[in-house]
Amino acid sequence: MIDTIIIGKGAAGITAAIYLKRYNKNVLVIGKDFGALEKTVKIENYYGFPTGIDGKELIQNGITQAKHLGIDVYDEEVVQIDNTLEYFLVTTPNHEYKAKTVLIATGKKRSPINVKGFKHLQGKGISFCVTCDGFFFRNKRLALVGYNDFMLHELSDMELLTKDITVFTEGNELTAPVKHKVVTDKIIEFVGDDVLTGVKTENGSYDFDGVFIALGTPSAADFALRVGAILDNNNLVVNASYQTNIEGLYAAGDAIGGTLQLTKASYDGMMAAMHIKNKLNDLKRLSK
Amino acid sequence: MIDTIIIGKGAAGITAAIYLKRYNKNVLVIGKDFGALEKTVKIENYYGFPTGIDGKELIQNGITQAKHLGIDVYDEEVVQIDNTLEYFLVTTPNHEYKAKTVLIATGKKRSPINVKGFKHLQGKGISFCVTCDGFFFRNKRLALVGYNDFMLHELSDMELLTKDITVFTEGNELTAPVKHKVVTDKIIEFVGDDVLTGVKTENGSYDFDGVFIALGTPSAADFALRVGAILDNNNLVVNASYQTNIEGLYAAGDAIGGTLQLTKASYDGMMAAMHIKNKLNDLKRLSK
Numbered sequence: 308m309i310d311t312i313i314i315g316k317g318a319a320g321i322t323a324a325i326y327l328k329r330y331n332k333n334v335l336v337i338g339k340d341f342g343a344l345e346k347t348v349k350i351e352n353y354y355g356f357p358t359g360i361d362g363k364e365l366i367q368n369g370i371t372q373a374k375h376l377g378i379d380v381y382d383e384e385v386v387q388i389d390n391t392l393e394y395f396l397v398t399t400p401n402h403e404y405k406a407k408t409v410l411i412a413t414g415k416k417r418s419p420i421n422v423k424g425f426k427h428l429q430g431k432g433i434s435f436c437v438t439c440d441g442f443f444f445r446n447k448r449l450a451l452v453g454y455n456d457f458m459l460h461e462l463s464d465m466e467l468l469t470k471d472i473t474v475f476t477e478g479n480e481l482t483a484p485v486k487h488k489v490v491t492d493k494i495i496e497f498v499g500d501d502v503l504t505g506v507k508t509e510n511g512s513y514d515f516d517g518v519f520i521a522l523g524t525p526s527a528a529d530f531a532l533r534v535g536a537i538l539d540n541n542n543l544v545v546n547a548s549y550q551t552n553i554e555g556l557y558a559a560g561d562a563i564g565g566t567l568q569l570t571k572a573s574y575d576g577m578m579a580a581m582h583i584k585n586k587l588n589d590l591k592r593l594s595k
Numbered sequence: 596m597i598d599t600i601i602i603g604k605g606a607a608g609i610t611a612a613i614y615l616k617r618y619n620k621n622v623l624v625i626g627k628d629f630g631a632l633e634k635t636v637k638i639e640n641y642y643g644f645p646t647g648i649d650g651k652e653l654i655q656n657g658i659t660q661a662k663h664l665g666i667d668v669y670d671e672e673v674v675q676i677d678n679t680l681e682y683f684l685v686t687t688p689n690h691e692y693k694a695k696t697v698l699i700a701t702g703k704k705r706s707p708i709n710v711k712g713f714k715h716l717q718g719k720g721i722s723f724c725v726t727c728d729g730f731f732f733r734n735k736r737l738a739l740v741g742y743n744d745f746m747l748h749e750l751s752d753m754e755l756l757t758k759d760i761t762v763f764t765e766g767n768e769l770t771a772p773v774k775h776k777v778v779t780d781k782i783i784e785f786v787g788d789d790v791l792t793g794v795k796t797e798n799g800s801y802d803f804d805g806v807f808i809a810l811g812t813p814s815a816a817d818f819a820l821r822v823g824a825i826l827d828n829n830n831l832v833v834n835a836s837y838q839t840n841i842e843g844l845y846a847a848g849d850a851i852g853g854t855l856q857l858t859k860a861s862y863d864g865m866m867a868a869m870h871i872k873n874k875l876n877d878l879k880r881l882s883k
Binding site: 318321322325326328329330331351352353354355356357358359360365368369371372375376566568570571573574576577578581584588 | 606609610613614617639640641642643644645646647648653656657659660663664726729730733752755756854856858859861862864865866869
């Protein structure tokens with residue numbers, strides 16, 4: 308059993324890992340992509356680098372730093388967190404990990420499809436979580452937007468509900484074949500007055516009862532939906548101890564909103580680690 | 596008239612300077628010594644450095660970074676702040692500077708134990724921070740010097756690392772009992788050639804791998820006292836905007852207490868800069 312699984316290997320996640328490791332906790336960092344920093348060309352306002360530093364380089368530095376301290380950093384996509392057991396079960400395409408606590412530090416990016424009708428029909432036929440909302444769409448015509456492990460994981464849940472599934476890749480290449488109709492051109496409109504009735508792409512029009520979006524990497528908001536954590540404006544809501552409304556589930560960095568700065572993300576990571584350390588010590592005491 | 600004079604050129608001061616400069620404010624950093632960081636041999640828990648970084652080197656990096664962005668950093672000792680005029684008058688042995696606002700980011704001078712071997716073995720077995728350096732002393736024989744809440748907090752972190760702990764109270768009474776061996780007589784020598792191997796007290800000799808000092812917490816912000824800034828337990832008291840009870844006088848970093856970590860100091864600097872920027876904009880509006 309791992310003490311803390313940290314999802315996300317940016318400033319918040321890695322800083323938390325370093326502090327927890329130094330508190331002698333057993334910690335694992337899992338993350339697939341680099342989030343917002345990856346596209347930041349040059350960072351000049353993070354303390355300690357005489358002429359600034361490239362965002363990608365800084366993230367690599369952080370990962371190397373963690374590994375140097377003996378922390379495992381796995382390059383995997385977390386597709387699910389299950390909190391219905393006596394521990395957290397964190398699932399990637401090829402592995403399952405058990406943990407006492409989980410820290411979500413995935414950054415803020417959520418892949419929206421900001422086309423006509425998206426905002427209007429969100430929650431009215433557009434959904435982000437098959438486990439959460441799929442039940443309403445049993446035996447209906449469903450679209451699933453995505454192309455990688457995240458989509459495939461949602462697909463396996465969706466296949467339990469209906470046979471009428473179309474996958475929209477938004478121009479991306481599928482990372483594994485699917486046994487459903489696949490549309491590769493981009494969605495340009497979600498159609499519907501009160502509820503969604505279909506989508507339009509660059510080259511066609513399709514009727515659907517529901518569209519599920521699982522595009523790119525699951526965001527903090529995606530995880531929150533799946534475990535029932537409270538969101539406010541797509542930010543994970545945490546208390547003063549960086550804990551969400553789910554006992555043992557913490558969040559830090561851009562995922563919880565506030566100032567979207569590296570310095571703040573790193574600070575969050577440190578503070579969250581201190582509170583998680585206290586929680587782990589409490590658990591230890593209680594289990595004696 | 597300078598917009599903001601920042602006293603202290605460590606993580607808090609330099610980070611604040613960088614943010615203020617980027618808000619287009621006219622800012623000057625003044626500081627003489629390097630504070631606690633200077634003696635930290637190796638920092639491993641500040642995000643972004645693959646194999647850690649030497650404290651002195653990091654401070655130099657920060658100063659270079661600020662200068663690179665066009666910020667003046669003066670190597671002078673601030674001996675007085677006068678707030679009885681319509682501006683702040685900041686005095687060094689050879690100069691006077693006028694500023695609309697002042698940020699105190701001098702760090703926090705820690706209680707030394709000026710006996711034989713102390714200076715020599717500082718950073719070589721004598722440390723001031725369990726969170727910072729404890730990791731190197733897992734399962735070792737440790738001494739903890741202190742008697743109050745500060746010591747007790749360090750003790751709870753130390754207990755995660757080792758069972759072999761002796762508390763030295765330096766003649767003070769413990770404010771709460773501890774479940775470890777307690778030595779009340781004063782340390783008269785730190786023993787060791789290249790690294791610490793033990794301590795001598797008035798009445799005995801003890802072998803240790805490390806000594807952590809958490810003895811009181813005297814303030815480095817002596818001049819803050821001279822302007823009537825409120826202190827609590829030697830920390831400068833600030834409001835949510837990092838402003839002291841003196842209008843226009845701000846403080847950040849170790850000087851305001853809390854977690855004495857680089858990551859937090861830098862975060863403070865950023866946050867203080869945001870609030871100072873708002874204050875300067877208000878002043879500008881009011882003077883029109």
